[in-house]
Amino acid sequence: MDINIKKSSLKYQIAEGIKKEIFRAKLNPGDKVTESDIAKKLEVSRGPVREAMQLLVMEGLLVSVTYKETRVSSITTEEVTELLIPMRINMEIFALKKAYFTWNEQHFEKFDELVNQMKRATMFNDMPLFNEVDIQFHELIIVSSNMNNLVHLWEGILNRIRLHFVHQNSLSLDLQKFTDEHEKLLNTFKTGDLDTAVQGLKDHIIKTNIPRVELLPDQENESSEE
Incomplete structure (x- = not known):
């Protein structure tokens, strides 16, 4: 696990390192995460590892x-279809209505830059980069509402969205189509x-999102392995 450990805020650095492993699909849904394994890899005591894991449970x-x-x-399919997608539609449309007529040249330059980053990520099949840029594109709509x-x-829902993107995109393997859809959306913004x-x-x-929800599990498996 590639984490640069410093003495200060150790639990937060460990938590960020575990997040990176999850968002890069190096830790997959259902994978067991143990204090002892992480502490051994990082050569730290188990206390801050335990605290880091508790933070990620809360997140x-x-x-x-x-x-x-x-x-x-x-x-799960249920969470995506009944919670995340409706919440995203309501939140992003609300933000768009508040922000749209305040957008200037700099806003559209930023959107263009993000789409270009998607194109580069697609060219090199860089899934982690693509997912991060995808988040930034939609977050720009939210943040621009001020x-x-x-x-x-x-x-509050960002980590669940990230999980959705990681699992869905890694299974669909269709980055070019996602990129085309974002470019199409940006063109509607420019009207x-x-x-x-x-x-x-x-x-x-x-x-x-909807056509790909069948790639996700119907329900979360929280049963223990023997």
Whole structure:
């Protein structure tokens, strides 16, 4: 596990390192994560590792099973279709309506830059980079609303969105199509018509997620291995 350990805020650095392993699909849904293994790899005591794992449980990236072991969380079809997608549609459209007519040349340059990064990630089949840029594209819509409460709500579901992107994209292996859909969405933003932009955003979220939900498990398996 590639983590640069410093003495200060050790548990947070360990937590960030475990996050990277999850978001790079080096730790997969259901994989067991143990204090002893991580402490041994990092050559640290188990105390800060335990604290780091507790942080990630609270963030929804790890799940404690029967109070005995900890595993990487799964993301299920039900959660995506009944929670994440409706929440994203409502939050992103709300942000778009608040922000759209405040966007200037710099905003569109940033969107263009992100789409270009997607193209590079697609060219090199860099899934972790693509997922991160995908998040940044949609986060730009949220943040541009300048509504702190909305940003906090987004941050509350961000790790679950990341898990969804990691598991869905790694299974679908269709980065070019995702890139094309983001470029198409950006073109609707550039029309200057709010109704067109809103409909384009809603269609985009549905089109890039709903057809692929069958790739996810129907329910999260939290049973312990013997």
